[in-house]
Amino acid sequence: MAEIVISGLRKRFDQSANYAVDGLDLRVRDGEVMALLGPSGCGKTTTLQLLAGFLQPDAGEIRVGERVLSDATRVVPPERRNMSMIFQSYAVWPHKTVFENVAYGLEVRRVPRAEIATRVERTLASVHLEQLASRYPAELSGGQQQRVALARAVVVEPDILLLDEPLSNLDANLREAMRFEIRRLHDATGITMVYVTHDQAEAMVTADRIAIMNGGKVDQVGTPAEIYEEPRTAFAAAFIGRMNVFEGTLGGDGVVVCGELALRTASAPIPAAGMRSTVCIRPQHVVLIASDGSAVSGPNRAAGRIVRQTYLGDLRDYLIELAGGLVVRAVTEPGVRHDVGAGVVVELPAGHCRAVEE
Amino acid sequence: MRRSAFRPNLDAGAIAFVIALAALALMVVLPLGWLVFTSLQLPDTAHLTFGNYLEAFSKSIYLQPIVNSLILATSVATIAVLVGTPLAWLLARTDLPARGLIRGLIVAAFVTPSFLGAQAWMLLAAPNSGWLNRWWVALMHTEHGPLNIYSLAGAIFVMSCYNIPYTFTFVSGALAGVPAEFEDAAAILGARGLARVFTITLPLALPAIVAGFIMSFLEAMSEFGAPAFLLIPARQQVITTQLYLFFQFPARLELAAAYAMPLLLVTAGLLYAQRRLLGRKRYTTIGTKGGRRHLIALGRWRWPVLALALIAPLCSVFMPYAALLATSLSRAWGRGLVPGNLSFYWYRWAFVDNPTAQAAILHSLEYGLAAASIALAIAVVVAFAVTRKLVPFGNVLSFICMAPFVVPGIILAIGFFAAYSHKPLLLYGTAWILIVAFATRFLPIAYTNVTTALQTLSVDLENAARTLGAGRARALFTITIPLLRTGILSAWLLVLIPALRELSCAVFLFTPRTAVITTVLFDFSDAGNFEAVATMGILLMAMTLVLVTTLYRFLGRSVLDARTT
Numbered sequence: 001m002a003e004i005v006i007s008g009l010r011k012r013f014d015q016s017a018n019y020a021v022d023g024l025d026l027r028v029r030d031g032e033v034m035a036l037l038g039p040s041g042c043g044k045t046t047t048l049q050l051l052a053g054f055l056q057p058d059a060g061e062i063r064v065g066e067r068v069l070s071d072a073t074r075v076v077p078p079e080r081r082n083m084s085m086i087f088q089s090y091a092v093w094p095h096k097t098v099f100e101n102v103a104y105g106l107e108v109r110r111v112p113r114a115e116i117a118t119r120v121e122r123t124l125a126s127v128h129l130e131q132l133a134s135r136y137p138a139e140l141s142g143g144q145q146q147r148v149a150l151a152r153a154v155v156v157e158p159d160i161l162l163l164d165e166p167l168s169n170l171d172a173n174l175r176e177a178m179r180f181e182i183r184r185l186h187d188a189t190g191i192t193m194v195y196v197t198h199d200q201a202e203a204m205v206t207a208d209r210i211a212i213m214n215g216g217k218v219d220q221v222g223t224p225a226e227i228y229e230e231p232r233t234a235f236a237a238a239f240i241g242r243m244n245v246f247e248g249t250l251g252g253d254g255v256v257v258c259g260e261l262a263l264r265t266a267s268a269p270i271p272a273a274g275m276r277s278t279v280c281i282r283p284q285h286v287v288l289i290a291s292d293g294s295a296v297s298g299p300n301r302a303a304g305r306i307v308r309q310t311y312l313g314d315l316r317d318y319l320i321e322l323a324g325g326l327v328v329r330a331v332t333e334p335g336v337r338h339d340v341g342a343g344v345v346v347e348l349p350a351g352h353c354r355a356v357e358e
Numbered sequence: 359m360r361r362s363a364f365r366p367n368l369d370a371g372a373i374a375f376v377i378a379l380a381a382l383a384l385m386v387v388l389p390l391g392w393l394v395f396t397s398l399q400l401p402d403t404a405h406l407t408f409g410n411y412l413e414a415f416s417k418s419i420y421l422q423p424i425v426n427s428l429i430l431a432t433s434v435a436t437i438a439v440l441v442g443t444p445l446a447w448l449l450a451r452t453d454l455p456a457r458g459l460i461r462g463l464i465v466a467a468f469v470t471p472s473f474l475g476a477q478a479w480m481l482l483a484a485p486n487s488g489w490l491n492r493w494w495v496a497l498m499h500t501e502h503g504p505l506n507i508y509s510l511a512g513a514i515f516v517m518s519c520y521n522i523p524y525t526f527t528f529v530s531g532a533l534a535g536v537p538a539e540f541e542d543a544a545a546i547l548g549a550r551g552l553a554r555v556f557t558i559t560l561p562l563a564l565p566a567i568v569a570g571f572i573m574s575f576l577e578a579m580s581e582f583g584a585p586a587f588l589l590i591p592a593r594q595q596v597i598t599t600q601l602y603l604f605f606q607f608p609a610r611l612e613l614a615a616a617y618a619m620p621l622l623l624v625t626a627g628l629l630y631a632q633r634r635l636l637g638r639k640r641y642t643t644i645g646t647k648g649g650r651r652h653l654i655a656l657g658r659w660r661w662p663v664l665a666l667a668l669i670a671p672l673c674s675v676f677m678p679y680a681a682l683l684a685t686s687l688s689r690a691w692g693r694g695l696v697p698g699n700l701s702f703y704w705y706r707w708a709f710v711d712n713p714t715a716q717a718a719i720l721h722s723l724e725y726g727l728a729a730a731s732i733a734l735a736i737a738v739v740v741a742f743a744v745t746r747k748l749v750p751f752g753n754v755l756s757f758i759c760m761a762p763f764v765v766p767g768i769i770l771a772i773g774f775f776a777a778y779s780h781k782p783l784l785l786y787g788t789a790w791i792l793i794v795a796f797a798t799r800f801l802p803i804a805y806t807n808v809t810t811a812l813q814t815l816s817v818d819l820e821n822a823a824r825t826l827g828a829g830r831a832r833a834l835f836t837i838t839i840p841l842l843r844t845g846i847l848s849a850w851l852l853v854l855i856p857a858l859r860e861l862s863c864a865v866f867l868f869t870p871r872t873a874v875i876t877t878v879l880f881d882f883s884d885a886g887n888f889e890a891v892a893t894m895g896i897l898l899m900a901m902t903l904v905l906v907t908t909l910y911r912f913l914g915r916s917v918l919d920a921r922t923t
Contacts, residue, residue, distance in 0.1 A: 052546055055652075078545040080548075081546070083546055088539075089537060089539055091537065093558060094562070095564075105548055108547060108553065
């Protein structure tokens with residue numbers, strides 16, 4: 001069982017006032033791919049280093065199955081965790097050939113020579129590198145080095161594979177191909193993976209579940225669809241996909257008032273301190289109706305003026321300024337045309353308005 | 359159109375360049391040409407012969423020094439690598455206490471000339487009079503002490519001490535360049551501490567280790583001072599001391615020139631090999647955010663390891679300087695550190711009473727300053743012309759500027775002597791031959807430093823001045839040189855420091871009227887006046903310390919990495 005349970009994990013560097021990881025709780029199920037997704041500085045790489053055993057936590061613990069691997073008093077060193085890791089820089093050793101790189105972990109485990117040869121060859125074949133076994137890394141492209149790192153990590157059949165922004169050094173096309181490659185590798189091996197990235201598309205393609213990280217904590221955990229469709233916090237909502245976020249005051253009738261907008265929401269509003277509440281809606285759910293500028297009334301509607309219009313081929317991207325100064329973003333079919341300066345009525349359907357935590 | 363009174367233009371630049379070119383011909387081409395010619399010359403005639411080579415390489419008394427040199431150089435390089443590599447690793451990768459102190463002591467060993475170390479160890483470990491031997495006799499009640507510094511083993515020991523910094527510096531640089539993730543990757547795949555060191559860290563540092571070996575091998579082959587102090591009394595010659603003996607009466611200049619050739623070829627060949635080794639790009643890696651390094655905890659081994667790590671500084675810095683200081687403060691060193699024997703007599707002697715010592719101190723400073731200025735002037739003009747591609751054959755000029763680097767000081771001295779001890783260019787006996795020899799010997803240091811500085815400076819800065827109407831020379835003097843002043847000043851210091859302690863050229867080219875600190879040191883040591891030697895040595899190191907401290911202010915911590923080669 002390679003279920004990972006992280007509880008109350010805290011870590012700071014050099015007595016700094018800020019914790020890089022600040023009370024993190026997370027459960028990674030056996031055999032799933034969990035993406036740690038967040039902006040730079042959110043603590044995701046530190047979390048991975050703690051998981052690998054390179055760092056000792058200041059508080060909290062990391063368990064795999066029944067075994068405690070790290071707590072504030074004791075750390076099982078990286079070499080005794082039976083994990084593998086793929087580094088952002090690949091860390092493919094330049095003084096060893098492709099074959100020697102991949103064979104290293106097996107040699108350390110004292111696997112018989114003949115078995116090493118077959119296992120390395122089989123793994124190299126699975127990442128399409130069998131022709132390059134005797135090359136040195138300096139003679140490989142970035143994508144090929146990436147696949148060496150992948151082969152080196154999986155050939156030892158680790159319980160857990162850690163990936164630290166593995167695709168960030170590749171160009172866009174290769175990156176897209178490698179996302180599916182990694183996913184395919186997972187489906188073939190069933191290794192539990194923890195995948196650190198700041199790229200939401202990468203997380204959505206590769207991961208079974210995504211943990212949105214913010215300020216050293218996990219903001220929300222869920223499948224890509226859950227996170228996209230039912231974000232629980234304003235941060236998660238804004239981090240995945242485009243999103244309009246409005247802060248307002250909760251009225252007595254369950255309506256959130258944000259300037260001239262009175263918003264009914266699909267889920268019950270979540271009051272924060274002082275009856276404040278936050279509502280969000282994706283731009284593609286915003287409806288624009290041509291208008292002669294006369295006032296409109298009723299919940300979830302307001303009059304405004306187009307201030308920016310961009311044609312993107314498969315859609316149009318609008319920015320609308322409401323009379324009170326509030327700005328709304330809307331994405332429509334390319335056929336819907338409103339000129340800059342034109343008056344419109346903006347409708348934010350209640351079924352798509354979500355109340356979120358601040 | 360208004361014109362300023364002084365307007366440097368391309369012509370001023372051209373004149374400067376021609377002067378630099380002429381200087382290069384006189385400093386590098388002529389002496390090396392004369393060296394080759396002399397080796398093939400039937401003495402005092404115009405006839406060419408291979409007789410000098412035959413004589414130099416057929417007599418067994420001339421072959422033994424070559425064998426000794428090889429033993430010396432191989433041993434020194436091996437010891438230096440075996441000590442320098444672990445030291446570099448300990449300081450770069452572990453939580454050893456007092457790492458800053460050890461690093462500082464290695465810098466101190468680096469700037470100590472090995473002939474001074476040899477002198478100090480003569481005080482400590484001469485067969486009967488050496489302090490360590492006398493303490494041993496007093497403690498053990500034996501007749502003789504165990505140490506004899508006047509031996510091949512003694513020379514190997516002393517020279518190893520002062521060669522450790524080369525390997526240390528090269529390997530430190532290499533280790534700093536190994537991304538932390540390379541070691542982390544091995545750790546997560548299951549390799550334990552020492553296995554990681556031997557399968558990942560050290561193989562990656564291997565080119566630097568080999569480069570350190572070659573460097574120390576060459577230093578030990580071409581070093582004159584320490585072998586002269588320790589091996590001439592032992593009557594065990596090496597190549598450099600044998601070359602010195604060829605100069606004793608009756609001088610056999612042609613034999614010396616022929617005898618020097620193989621050393622010159624070996625030096626040039628090995629340095630070329632070393633450059634190739636360090637220049638190889640096989641070990642470049644994908645961009646990385648650097649990774650946080652996890653220092654290896656030595657745990658309960660911290661203090662024992664620290665004690666081991668301090669052995670080298672103890673032998674190269676603590677004990678030698680203690681011996682030199684104590685001796686310089688003793689009226690007569692043989693009487694030991696007893697009340698009544700302590701005095702500033704020898705410092706008074708150096709500054710007030712003894713005109714020879716005073717003149718030598720002044721000469722060292724004068725010649726050093728003049729040599730550094732000449733070397734820098736040539737380096738700036740030539741490096742500018744070459745990096746900006748203003749002249750054809752730029753690579754030939756670079757080669758000439760760098761050529762003295764492969765020439766051991768003693769061989770350069772033979773070339774200078776051959777070229778300038780007769781008309782029409784009779785410089786021997788004047789201060790100029792020493793100044794020019796120093797400038798030539800350290801020209802490569804000036805040239806590489808200035809070139810590196812120039813290459814980091816965008817041409818656009820200069821071109822902006824030129825679009826505004828400044829000529830090339832004016833742009834050089836008003837834009838480029840002011841921008842490079844830190845680089846130029848440090849290059850100047852990097853030439854001045856070795857020029858002050860230069861012995862192997864000076865000892866062949868000085869006359870009593872042009873003696874410098876190092877030659878006075880050499881003569882006094884030969885005469886057994888160790889108090890005077892110790893005092894002059896301390897003064898030399900005090901001057902060096904001032905200069906190195908100044909250099910630190912320019913270069914910060916990277917002093918050890920400055921391009922002294």
